[in-house]
Amino acid sequence: MSTDVHRPAQREYTRVFPLLLGAVTAQAVAVFAELGVADHLDDEARSAEELAAGLSLDANALGRLLRALATSGVVGEPEPGRFRATPESETLRDDHPSSLRAMARFGGGVLHRSLARLAEGVRTGIPGFELAHGQPFYEWLADHPDEEELFQRSMTDTADMHYRMSGLLDAYAWRGDETVVDVGGGEGALLAALLQTHPRMRGVLFDLPAVVTRAASALEAAGVADRCEIVGGSFFERVPAGGDVYVQARVVFNWDDTDATNVLRRCRGAMPTHARLLVAEWLSPESAAVQATNVNDLSALLIGGRLRSPAQWAALLDAAGFGAPTVLASNGGGGLSLVEVTAP
Ligand SMILES: C[S@@+](CC[C@H](N)C(=O)[O-])C[C@H]1O[C@@H](n2cnc3c(N)ncnc32)[C@H](O)[C@@H]1O
Structure with missing residues (x-):
């Protein structure tokens, strides 16, 4: 038996594992849309605590939601724990001319x-x-x-x-x-x-x-x-x-x-x-x-x-x-x- 059989199939594993999280990412975008977070973001980086206070949300959970979304560029995280708008987050605002907010909410x-x-x-x-x-x-x-x-x-x-x-x-x-x-x-x-x-x-x-x-x-x-x-x-x-x-x-x-x-x-x-x-x-x-x-x-x-x-x-x-x-x-x-x- 070749040694390859015993080696963990790292390449395939690292391709398939992120796919398992795809539903979580889609749901994170939907929740971000549902809670109207994009409407509270602009160019200034704000802490999760500041944003959570304005939206009456849990700061710890919101910070983790935003960090997960920063991974795919939906929000910006220019310094750890501080978040700001990106062109992508703007598409999830209510007043964007081609807003994806309703679609994200319906999909989620x-x-x-x-x-x-x-x-x-x-x-x-x-x-x-x-x-x-x-x-x-x-x-x-x-x-x-x-x-x-x-x-x-x-x-x-x-x-x-x-x-x-x-x-x-x-x-x-x-x-x-x-x-x-x-x-x-x-x-x-x-x-x-x-x-x-x-x-x-x-x-x-x-x-x-x-x-x-x-x-x-x-x-x-x-x-x-x-x-x-x-x-x-x-x-x-x-x-x-x-x-x-x-x-x-x-x-x-x-x-x-x-x-x-x-x-x-x-x-x-x-x-x-x-x-x-x-x-x-x-x-x-x-x-x-x-x-x-x-x-x-x-x-x-x-x-x-x-x-x-x-x-x-x-x-x-x-x-x-x-x-x-x-x-x-x-x-x-x-x-x-x-x-x-x-x-x-
Ligand atoms: C996916 S939407 C597309 C709407 C629009 N054409 C657009 O591109 O934004 C499909 C449309 O078909 C309509 N629809 C569904 N069943 C229908 C029916 N039996 N008779 C007429 N319209 C219907 C829905 O109300 C909906 O507006």
């Missing part, structure tokens, strides 16, 4: 509880969310308005950044006078931005009734309410007809192939022959190459959805009656990609 609360059921989910194929909460994701949200609002806030706050990364806002060749139907458009962040940029464009915001009730004030504040119709309903039952461009951004990955095909079919049925569908989604790679996307797919599994590769997208769109997709922008690094499809 509701979704984290589903993660605890992942083993059972992998054994049975049942989404971890249903195992943990007893209902499918969107049905549960409909029964829990506070969590639903937090989820939608996480979507709205991150929308602009995601849409810009995919090119949906800036790079896409908008004509400028289209009627754009945003299917599953949340609280209207995309339409507000598009209609502000294109003064002759019109919009139709379509989402669940409870969600779109909150959209009117945002569209009003953006000065585009007179060009945007708000329609509440389920995209499994109907999609507003007559648009020139239909958008589904961060929608289809929420659903398994059967539901995804149904949503796309409904959309196809509502579209005039000249209309196009734009899909902004995370595309999964054919291999394990892009780690962020593959981990994201595992989160989608928790709520019963999946990320799809370009080939899987082509099959799905074909089943729903669309033509072949064109990938306009492909963002391997975890950003949304942009896919355009026409009716055949």
Whole structure:
């Protein structure tokens, strides 16, 4: 037997051991967000005691939370035991223009509880969310308005950044006078931005009734309410007809192939022959190459959805009656990609 067998597998050990702590790091970020610590940090280094007093927290525990977060640069620790803001901590402030605070809070609360059921989910194929909460994701949200609002806030706050990364806002060749139907458009962040940029464009915001009730004030504040119709309903039952461009951004990955095909079919049925569908989604790679996307797919599994590769997208769109997709922008690094499809 070679001596190598007896030597501790140090290289593998030191790779795997930090992975075991990944859930703790994610939870530390979520707790930092939940407690609103970022809003109390600035350029001046402060002790854990000073920060804890301002936030009514335990100084010892807060100091250890901040030190753990300093390891990954979420906060700065310029001298031992004193902490200050970093560009990363700023993203977890409430008033950051693309705040990740709501997303961290939602992920660390509701979704984290589903993660605890992942083993059972992998054994049975049942989404971890249903195992943990007893209902499918969107049905549960409909029964829990506070969590639903937090989820939608996480979507709205991150929308602009995601849409810009995919090119949906800036790079896409908008004509400028289209009627754009945003299917599953949340609280209207995309339409507000598009209609502000294109003064002759019109919009139709379509989402669940409870969600779109909150959209009117945002569209009003953006000065585009007179060009945007708000329609509440389920995209499994109907999609507003007559648009020139239909958008589904961060929608289809929420659903398994059967539901995804149904949503796309409904959309196809509502579209005039000249209309196009734009899909902004995370595309999964054919291999394990892009780690962020593959981990994201595992989160989608928790709520019963999946990320799809370009080939899987082509099959799905074909089943729903669309033509072949064109990938306009492909963002391997975890950003949304942009896919355009026409009716055949
Ligand atoms: C992940 S969010 C994305 C929202 C938005 N497109 C964005 O990118 O910020 C998915 C959206 O689908 C909506 N949705 C879920 N089920 C729906 C249904 N049956 N009918 C219409 N919209 C639905 C949700 O309310 C939510 O706004």
